[in-house]
Amino acid sequence: MRYFNLVKNIENWWEYLLFKFGLRKGDPLRFQTRGGIILEVPHGLVHTFKEIFMEECYMHGLRHTFPPHPVIIDIGANVGFFTLYAASRFPGAEILAFEPIPSNFALLERNIGLNRDMCAVSLYQVAIAGHSGHVTMAFEGADPFFTSSAIVREGLSAGDDEARLIKVPCTTLQTIFDEQEFENCDLLKMDCEGAEYEIILSCPEEYLMRVRQFAIEVHQGPKPEYRAEYLREYFHTRGFSTYEAKGAFGMLWAWLPEDD
Numbered sequence: 001m002r003y004f005n006l007v008k009n010i011e012n013w014w015e016y017l018l019f020k021f022g023l024r025k026g027d028p029l030r031f032q033t034r035g036g037i038i039l040e041v042p043h044g045l046v047h048t049f050k051e052i053f054m055e056e057c058y059m060h061g062l063r064h065t066f067p068p069h070p071v072i073i074d075i076g077a078n079v080g081f082f083t084l085y086a087a088s089r090f091p092g093a094e095i096l097a098f099e100p101i102p103s104n105f106a107l108l109e110r111n112i113g114l115n116r117d118m119c120a121v122s123l124y125q126v127a128i129a130g131h132s133g134h135v136t137m138a139f140e141g142a143d144p145f146f147t148s149s150a151i152v153r154e155g156l157s158a159g160d161d162e163a164r165l166i167k168v169p170c171t172t173l174q175t176i177f178d179e180q181e182f183e184n185c186d187l188l189k190m191d192c193e194g195a196e197y198e199i200i201l202s203c204p205e206e207y208l209m210r211v212r213q214f215a216i217e218v219h220q221g222p223k224p225e226y227r228a229e230y231l232r233e234y235f236h237t238r239g240f241s242t243y244e245a246k247g248a249f250g251m252l253w254a255w256l257p258e259d260d
Contacts (some may be wrong), residue, residue, distance in 0.1 A: 002054040009033055009053045009088070019046070035088035038114045040107070047160060052081045058189050058215040061243040061253030073176065075128045075199070076217075079107040082189055084185060087119035094120050096180065100127035100137060100168040110111050116171035129170040130198030139164045173203045184210050191217040197226045205238060213255035214240075228252055 007013045011032045012135045028040040031049075041049045051057045069092040074083045077097035086095055097112075099105045112121050127133050176182075188211045190196045196216050200208065203249035214235075218228040228250070232242050235254040245251040 002050070004229055005056055006054045009056075011036075015130045016046075019043075022084045033084070033088035035091055035118075037084050037088040037118055039081065039084045039111050040114070041081075042079075042107070045081075048078065048081055052085050057251065058082060060245060061199075061251060062187070062213055062215065063241070063243075063253070063255045064186070066090055066093075066214050069094065071182055071184065072096070072187045072189070073185050074098065074189050076189075076191035076193070077108055077123075078104050078191070080111040083108070083121055084111060084115065084119075084190075085186075086189075087115065087121060091119075094122075096122050096176070098126055098128055098242070099123045100125060100170070101139075101166070125168075127168050127170040127195070128173060128176070128192065128199055129195055130172065130202035132171045132175060134167050135168070136165055136167050139166075173199055174207045177207050182210065184212060186212050187215065188213075189215045194219040194226065197221055197223075197231060199235065200231065201225065208238060209256070211256075212258075214253060216254070217244065217253045218250050218252045 006016060010016070012036055012181055013027040015024060015029055015031060019029055028042045029046070030038065030040050031053075032038050033053075039049075072086050072090070072093050072095045074086070074095060074097040076101040077083050079099075080097060083095055085095045097108065099108050102125070105123070109123060112119070112123060115121075127135055127137065173188075177185075190199070192199070196218060215236055216231075218231065220227060224230070228244065231252060232244065232254075235242050239256065241257050242255075243253045
């Protein structure tokens, strides 16, 4: 199925195979989707490209069809692979992409800049959290692009590497809706390394009900309520249906059953 999706989604799919077998050395790789979207993929992020374009990891649990001009919010956009996947899959979409880490955001800007005439994407170098203001984020690894940066909470020890910390501005899901004046969001994708709990649990219920479906990569956190099962029940008590994938991706999907 992965290679079927590769061919389905990527026009120059053979570039991935050339890289896989050591026959393509250029870094970054450049792909073009069937919808004409161009994306640059550093070698260190090929695994992320595979998850989104070959595994289609955020799409498995979605239940609703999309309108001609859907509103899609990408929280934890990283360098823009899901944003560009969505732009290619849903050509009329209005997409908001949020990514706080400067090095990630720089490539996100470049990737979107390659496609300005092809998609309607607004970029925000800000974290989404349970409050507005600033948060401190920590990195893992030494790569120039980070796929596992997380908001630092209580418990950071003095021995932690201060050089791997950065303070960034943050805002809330409610503020996004208020500032953008969105009545509804057709898909809210979240990959924010544990911040999904405070984002959702702090959001007023009337704003959560504006989201037709969520695709959330879930992570265990330090509090009892920072568990996938708690989040699932939280959605259930508010009228959402859910589906979980506990394998490689640890995904939770939630949707309002209006169209079921």
